[in-house]
Amino acid sequence: xxxxxxxxxxxxxxxxxxxxxxxxxxxxxxxxxxxxxxxxxxxxxxxxxxxxxxxxxxxxxxxxxxxxxxxxxxxxxxxxxxxxxxxxxxxxxxxxxxxxxxxxxxxxxxxxxxxxxxxxxxxxxxxxxxxxxxxxxxxxxxxxxxxxxxxxxxxxxxxxxxxxxxxxxxxxxxxxxxxxxxxxxxxxxxxxxxxxxxxxxxxxxxxxxxxxxxxxxxxxxxxxxxxxxxxxxxxxxxxxxxxxxxx
Amino acid sequence: xxxxxxxxxxxxxxxxxxxxxxxxxxxxxxxxxxxxxxxxxxxxxxxxxxxxxxxxxxxxxxxxxxxxxxxxxxxxxxxxxxxxxxxxxxxxxxxxxxxxxxxxxxxxxxxxxxxxxxxxxxxxxxxxxxxxxxxxxxxxxxxxxxxxxxxxxxxxxxxxxxxxxxxxxxxxxxxxxxxxxxxxxxxxxxxxxxxxxxxxxxxxxxxxxxxxxxxxxxxxxxxxxxxxxxxxxxxxxxxxxxxxxxx
Numbered sequence: 001x002x003x004x005x006x007x008x009x010x011x012x013x014x015x016x017x018x019x020x021x022x023x024x025x026x027x028x029x030x031x032x033x034x035x036x037x038x039x040x041x042x043x044x045x046x047x048x049x050x051x052x053x054x055x056x057x058x059x060x061x062x063x064x065x066x067x068x069x070x071x072x073x074x075x076x077x078x079x080x081x082x083x084x085x086x087x088x089x090x091x092x093x094x095x096x097x098x099x100x101x102x103x104x105x106x107x108x109x110x111x112x113x114x115x116x117x118x119x120x121x122x123x124x125x126x127x128x129x130x131x132x133x134x135x136x137x138x139x140x141x142x143x144x145x146x147x148x149x150x151x152x153x154x155x156x157x158x159x160x161x162x163x164x165x166x167x168x169x170x171x172x173x174x175x176x177x178x179x180x181x182x183x184x185x186x187x188x189x190x191x192x193x194x195x196x197x198x199x200x201x202x203x204x205x206x207x208x209x210x211x212x213x214x215x216x217x218x219x220x221x222x223x224x225x226x227x228x229x230x231x232x233x234x235x236x237x238x239x240x241x242x243x244x245x246x247x
Numbered sequence: 248x249x250x251x252x253x254x255x256x257x258x259x260x261x262x263x264x265x266x267x268x269x270x271x272x273x274x275x276x277x278x279x280x281x282x283x284x285x286x287x288x289x290x291x292x293x294x295x296x297x298x299x300x301x302x303x304x305x306x307x308x309x310x311x312x313x314x315x316x317x318x319x320x321x322x323x324x325x326x327x328x329x330x331x332x333x334x335x336x337x338x339x340x341x342x343x344x345x346x347x348x349x350x351x352x353x354x355x356x357x358x359x360x361x362x363x364x365x366x367x368x369x370x371x372x373x374x375x376x377x378x379x380x381x382x383x384x385x386x387x388x389x390x391x392x393x394x395x396x397x398x399x400x401x402x403x404x405x406x407x408x409x410x411x412x413x414x415x416x417x418x419x420x421x422x423x424x425x426x427x428x429x430x431x432x433x434x435x436x437x438x439x440x441x442x443x444x445x446x447x448x449x450x451x452x453x454x455x456x457x458x459x460x461x462x463x464x465x466x467x468x469x470x471x472x473x474x475x476x477x478x479x480x481x482x483x484x485x486x487x488x489x490x491x492x493x494x
Contacts (some may be wrong), residue, residue, distance in 0.1 A: 008359045009315040039314040057314045067286040067304045067314035068256040068352030105315030106353045112255045112383055136359055145403050152399060155452060156392050158445035198405035201459070205402060208455045212448070 001240035002093055002123055003232075004101035006110060006153060007131030012166040012223055016131065018044035019223035020232060027098040027233070034089055036119075037104045038074035039067075039218050047102075049079055051087050071106060075115040082118050089123065098236070101126070107211040120157040127239045128153060128161040129219070134171050140190045143180040144202040147187075151213055158240055164219035168227055174220065181218045184209060186239070248487035249340055249370055250479075251348035253357060253400060254378030258412040259470055263378065266470035267479065271345050274480070279339040279346045281332075283366075285321035286314075286352045293458035294349075298325055298333050318349040318353060322362040329365050345483070348373070358403050367404040374486045375400060375408040376466070376479070382416050388449040389438045391429040394434075395452055399461055407486055411466035415474055421467065426463045431456060464490065 003020075014037070021031045034049040040059035055077045057107075060070035090097045103110045110116035116225040117140035120126060131151045137143060150163040165181070168174055180187045184206060217235065221228035250267075252260040261284070265479045268278045281296040307317035325332075339346045350357045357363035367373060377397045384390055398408040412428070415421055427434045431453060438450035455462035464482065468475035 008355045009353075010319045037315075041313045058308075058344060061308070061314065062307075066288045066352070067308065068284075071314060071353075072257045092286060104320075105313070106256075106355060107259070108255045108353060108355050114382075114385075135361075138361075141405075142404060145399065148395075148399060151448070151452070152392065155388060155395070155445065155448050158388075158443065196405065198402065201398070201402050204459050205398070208458060211455060212451050 001053055001097070001102075001127035001137045002089070002101065003236050003238055004103055004120065004126050004128045005131055006103050006128050006157075007109055007149075007166070008107045009105045011107075012118075012134045013105075013110070013131055014040060014102050015044065015223040016166060016221065017100050019092040019226065020221075020229055021045055021098075021100050023229045024098050024233065030095070030191045032092040032099045034058050034085075034092070034094045034099060034101045036110070036116075038078070039071055039105045043102075048092055049085065053087070054078060065117060071104070071109055072113070075104070075109055075113045079113075080173070082115055083104075086119060086122050089119075093124070111153065117157060120159055123159075125240070126159050128159045130155060130163045131163050131221075132163065134164055134177060136165050137180075140180065140187065140194060141198050141202040143187055144191065144206045147181070147184075147209060148205055150216065151209075154213075162219060162235060164217060164221050164228070164232070166223070167223055168220045169222040169225045173209060178218075178220070195232060248344070248483055249336070249346045249348065249373035250483050251350055251367065251375045251406070252378055253350050253354055253375050253408075254413070255354045255380075256352045258354075258380045259376040260352075260378055261287060261349050262291065262470040263413060263468065264347050266473065267348050267468075267476055268292055268345075270476045271480065276344040277342070279343045279347050281346060282370055283348060283357070283363075284351045285325070286303070286318055290349075295339055296332065298332070301328060302323060304399070315453050318351070318356055319360070322351070322356055322360045324358075326362050326365075327462050329362055333369050336366075340371070356402065364404060367406055370406075372487070373406050374405060375404060375406045377408050377410045378413045378468075379410065380413055380443075381415070381424060384424060384427075387427065387434065387441060388445050390434055391438065391449040391453045394428070394431075394456060396458075397463065401460075409463060409466060409482060411468050411475070413468055413470070415467045416469040416472045425465075425467070466487055 024031045032048040033045045034048040055074045057070040057074050150161050154161040188206050271278045279295040280292045282294040304317040304321050397408050401408040435453050446468045
């Protein structure tokens, strides 16, 4: 089965890919890794597929591109090779229990560039894990934003997407986050108290969320402690087997 | 009044900032420019405020960061200075008719990093223009994605946000795009025909859109030809005067 880690730069995709891969291997599974990030220098795992064999962001910077331009240009150059990457990933999926996809450092490169969209659309039922770091959650509206962002990824990539808070080992009171993320009614009752336009919009958006998507389990993971890896493994397996929904 | 251009790398923020600024000046307005992108090398306008005086992405790359890490780190270093930037931008807003904010190359840097969120939350009623390039629109679901993304930016930054398709001079049949973007009923009738899970989700999401936000006018702009600049000016003015809604 194929599991793709998607999230903003700094959300912990690469570290989690490596740590979850190790966990799976320790539990008797065969694992392959695909690195889709042209801008990463060192990887904490040995990739079976690596887009940097074709192009890296820093060689483009030597050609004169700025960092943002280099990243976009690198995926422009990868686009004609998307079928070759697909073939390789599909072959790995045949041979191994898990193929873990470590996506570009900047999430938008994957969501907005045709390379990411075409790759994901043509893979058989990949599970997308949308990683977000607890430090982007400062007020009730932010929790609504994150819940919706998972849906936006699903809409864009056409893949089942499960939101996962990363770095939970760095959080002091995880239960405070969980109240807002797991219990939409609670979040909505708090959003109702926000008098701003932003609060009003968040309240309206979170109120329609149950109409838009079946209830989704949120994962809480730590690459450092391995917390939540059992949940992620179970969820991947359920998704792969189509044994049920992801609640 | 303050107008912020937000969009993914390559959507044309910087070019549009320069071209729209020139247009405003030609029409008798005083204009200030603020560059918030630590990763840009050359600007086609002369910035009155420029975050690169404090830090640039490429000096961080010389310190050993990869391109993605350098971008994130540059905003970590800017964060303690957000109040100073706010003060400067507010002073410019007092002195000039327009302050144009050219935001980071990667949109997610602005949306997910506290620097962008804190800056926007503390500016008086800025108008955010969400720029997207026509090349990300390939199938009906993509139009739904873009419509929702405007709302996500509004939710995250707490600012009125108007979606604007950039580079319209490169598009052959603009009316085909406009049918999907301007007419939600038409878009929904097309989404109803999409049999995939993705189509179903898009249909559900676009169906609730009218409940979430008042009808929003979509802008169609070109930095090359100046198309749509009159609409953007009118809309900014209406927003500033609170003369009415943005339909």
